[in-house]
Amino acid sequence: MHLRRNRTRALGLAIPLVLALSMSACGSDSDGASTKKSALPAANSSLKGEIKIGAVLPLTGTNATIGKDQQRGIELAVAKINEGDGVLGKKLVVDIEDSQGTADAAIQAAKKLVSVGKVSAVIGEYSSGNSIPMQQYLQGQGVVGVNPGSSSIDLRSTGELQFSTIGLDDVAGKFTADALTEKGYKSIAILAPNNSYGTGIVDSVSAAFEANGGKVTTSGLYTEGQSDYRQELNRLKDSEPDAYVVTTYGKDGTVINKEIFELGLTDKPVFDIYMSQDVPDADPKSVEGRIGMDVNSTSADGQAYADLYEQTYGENFISSFNGYAYDAVTLLAEGIESAGSADSAAIAAALPEVSKTYAGVTGPVVLDADGQRSEQPYVIAEVKNGEIVPQ
């Protein structure tokens, strides 16, 4: 009697689960289907042994699109290196872990790479809010960290073993403010997410724009994950600036772009900081004609890389961030090669020197005294027929 009851109870738990699974499977689409056009080149068979580094990327969660693109950059870099001479005559392996787009999971993933995988360097993440604590953790463990996607200026102070292959917000903010001034806008209203990335960009753009003699009518920080942002957008509108400056990503970006259109904010110029973060996910009609800035996904001599990307994945870049991940892997590989060992301290010592002559697919990556990228090519672009077209 007792046994039977337990069994039916277990059944009761199992059936809804199975139902939920089978029911939602009806809605599955081609998202998971591979769009690969040509396979990556095979590794050089003369390579003996492995050199392992780690990567923590947002493969799921709000920024999954970017994470997937970063992963592609890493895949391409690893394939290129192993097709040639590898690293120190060994095969380079990058262990990729999912950060789920949260700081907690990012640190857990880094912990696993450090303690189980025994890696000497970890690449990651994308959100500053995740990269900062992760680099702080890596620094504490004596492991090299390379940030290929975050831009908060707080990354300057994460430690001497920590680096960035992407320019930080002080560089981006100045560029944006100058572009706005050049376009003749006297006043702007800014909207950014309420996290370390958002506050950093608001501060750097505001400071540079006011130094140029402009006025910031209002700056709003929105909480991520809300179903509606009309309140925030109406405040921007009520402050009557010459132009709106927005920076957003993920699901929030989609909703915000839709509401920017619905509320008629598109009647004035909307300037988008890091356009490729939100434009690809937006309804094309809502972002048509938008201007903005973005990191340059490839340098002039990065064309071969762009071609390789397209051949391999059967589509153009889905964000601007794959190249920085590519450069992170390649720079690390050159650092290990130059250091002659995979020892963290030796790599960290070698990186700044190697960076001086390194020609990245995103342009020159000269690391400054803080281990941060000091030169960064940006572009001004416009959305035409749903595509981001550089001006």
Next chain:
Amino acid sequence: MTEVLIDTAVRGSIIALLAVGLTLVQGTLQFANIAHMEFATLGGYIAVALTGAGLGLLLSSVLGVVIVAVLAVVFYRLLFRRLLGSGTMIALIGSLALAIIIRAVLQLVFGSRPRYLPTPLERGMDFHGALITPSQIRLICIALALLATLAVVLKFTSLGRAIRAVAANPDLADVSGLNRKRVVDVVWMVSAGLAATSGILLSIDSAVGIELGFNLLLPVFAAAIVGGLGSTLGATIAAYALAFAESFVLQVDWGALAGGAYHLEVGYRPAVGFVLLVVMLAFRPQGLMGRTVRRG
């Protein structure tokens, strides 16, 4: 001020549709179903899947509501009825588990990118100085019509009487020959259907994401509790009052009191629900429409 009213009507409608269902289940079964929010998310995703399969928006939405309603009854019969046998607290924890599973499965199937229902992007219309989109007008009208229908059904039909009877005193209802099982099935169906409607309307107005329902957990529970658990009218009033309070607090120039200009950060919106909840629990713990029952 019109802006506040439009904002209230839109957000209040979404919260009310969910809070009413939550309070109905609480009233009849004495347990708070945390997975209730996920019925909204499920509704949105099912509608997305159906429109993706080529069905029209209206048909997909209606089917989405029906599927979620049926699914809710299945969940109740297979899962919650058993858990409730072990106590309402067990059922509450079970519903939390179910909510987590539903979210995980949805993420597995649909991925983490936002999904949209194929609705044309519409420019807002000027309505006394504030903008309102056609889809928002539809949202408000549909929500009000459903809430009114529910009120009429509960008040004037025999089914409504049966539901109220079961809620007021389950044992007495049993003794009087009411089919309690059937009543409970209907309650689950109605509450999940309303939740799915809310989710679909919200998806049309913005987008469907994994956290669509979860993000509404706090305001919906606040509305249901402030309204007096078990009272649908109370939940409806509380939902709109909560939405108004949220919107009003954000619109007011608090700095003007001191001669400056200061608007509260929009990020504090959820705090309004909390404050309302605390004030209510402190001064009127049974809620707006709740009744205090003297026992013994």
